[in-house]
Amino acid sequence: MYSPEIQKKAVDLFIELVKIDSLPFEEQEVFEYIQKYLEGKKVKMELQHYTDGENKGSNLLVFLEGTDKTKKSMFFDSHADTVTPGKNIKPIIVDNKYIRSSGDTILGADCKTSVAASLVVIDEVLEKNIPHGDLLFLFTSAEEIGLIGAKYVDTKLLKQYNYGYILDSGGDIGNICTVAPSLGIYDITITGAAAHAGKQAGGISAIKIAGELLNLLPQGHLSEKIVTNIGAISGGGTINIVADNVVINGEYRSNDAGETKKLLQTIDNAVATVLGNYKNTPVQITCVHAVQMEAYVLDNNDDIVTFAHKALNKLGVTPNNLTILGGTNCNIYMGKDINSVPISGGGRYFAHTLKEEVIIEEYPRVISLMLALINN
Numbered sequence: 001m002y003s004p005e006i007q008k009k010a011v012d013l014f015i016e017l018v019k020i021d022s023l024p025f026e027e028q029e030v031f032e033y034i035q036k037y038l039e040g041k042k043v044k045m046e047l048q049h050y051t052d053g054e055n056k057g058s059n060l061l062v063f064l065e066g067t068d069k070t071k072k073s074m075f076f077d078s079h080a081d082t083v084t085p086g087k088n089i090k091p092i093i094v095d096n097k098y099i100r101s102s103g104d105t106i107l108g109a110d111c112k113t114s115v116a117a118s119l120v121v122i123d124e125v126l127e128k129n130i131p132h133g134d135l136l137f138l139f140t141s142a143e144e145i146g147l148i149g150a151k152y153v154d155t156k157l158l159k160q161y162n163y164g165y166i167l168d169s170g171g172d173i174g175n176i177c178t179v180a181p182s183l184g185i186y187d188i189t190i191t192g193a194a195a196h197a198g199k200q201a202g203g204i205s206a207i208k209i210a211g212e213l214l215n216l217l218p219q220g221h222l223s224e225k226i227v228t229n230i231g232a233i234s235g236g237g238t239i240n241i242v243a244d245n246v247v248i249n250g251e252y253r254s255n256d257a258g259e260t261k262k263l264l265q266t267i268d269n270a271v272a273t274v275l276g277n278y279k280n281t282p283v284q285i286t287c288v289h290a291v292q293m294e295a296y297v298l299d300n301n302d303d304i305v306t307f308a309h310k311a312l313n314k315l316g317v318t319p320n321n322l323t324i325l326g327g328t329n330c331n332i333y334m335g336k337d338i339n340s341v342p343i344s345g346g347g348r349y350f351a352h353t354l355k356e357e358v359i360i361e362e363y364p365r366v367i368s369l370m371l372a373l374i375n376n
């Protein structure tokens with residue numbers, strides 16, 4: 001499907017890219033690398049800056065003007081940032097089969113396989129004069145901390161493209177994420193009453209109340225459609241004072257609005273039950289929830305899905321429509337009615353862990369897939 005030269009080029013570029021640190025909002029050096037790589041080639045580049053709260057971020061847009069208007073126009077999205085621990089990554093090739101980190105950091109395959117593949121695809125299209133519609137290669141920022149960069153890409157611009165493929169799913173190139181969850185967060189604040197630890201007079205421990213509440217709060221997979229996690233607990237002060245404050249932070253990912261409602265009701269009921277144990281005391285418990293990302297559902301017959309199936313079939317790959325429980329930039333785009341879907345970023349596994357790896361033989365197939373989509 002691809003030549004050994006393509007494989008080597010993709011692997012070399014990938015290895016160079018993961019060696020560049022790029023935590024969220026620190027992608028500048030990756031953007032510079034891409035700009036330098038594409039300098040003098042027949043592309044138009046735009047580094048767009050945005051401000052998100054206290055943070056300044058950028059997205060890099062690389063345009064290739066269509067050479068064949070009968071071809072579909074499309075954009076490919078790869079985020080340039082990685083999760084932690086993602087500094088000083090030392091990629092290692094193992095048995096000529098895998099690329100892994102040295103074990104004390106992530107590898108950064110999420111999403112740098114896609115960044116490197118995009119550069120190879122741009123070269124292939126230009127050097128081999130592959131007929132194409134208008135193309136945009138979008139390198140976004142701060143994806144891993146809430147899909148932030150994607151929120152600042154011009155909606156009108158993205159809507160001009162027939163299809164948007166987000167190169168951010170793990171596993172085999174057949175994967176197409178047609179159903180993705182909503183993501184919500186909740187913060188529970190418990191206020192007890194402080195007192196001297198020795199005397200305890202009037203003291204009501206917020207930590208003890210948190211314990212009672214944690215027993216009632218659902219955690220883990222509640223069904224195939226919903227999963228919830230308490231990720232952080234903070235509170236108290238010093239050990240000689242009865243703690244008067246605790247904050248519990250949780251999230252949920254859900255593909256089903258009914259199940260979401262049920263979970264939020266369970267959380268609210270848990271709060272009410274525990275509060276009931278502290279009638280006529282100063283104890284307060286408040287719970288705030290917020291939706292961070294909306295769910296989307298694509299039909300298996302949607303044009304963008306069948307178009308990808310056609311490209312995969314040409315490559316002899318069986319398409320695999322997936323329901324996922326993670327968010328991608330696609331949640332932002334679909335929320336704005338931008339026709340898009342996540343597909344595999346090319347043979348990468350165990351994202352967000354120290355065991356993250358790329359299967360070298362599998363990886364360049366994403367390049368074949370992108371070219372098949374472009375030339376479909």
Ligand SMILES: [Zn+2]
Binds near residue numbers: 110111168
């Ligand atoms: Zn990713």
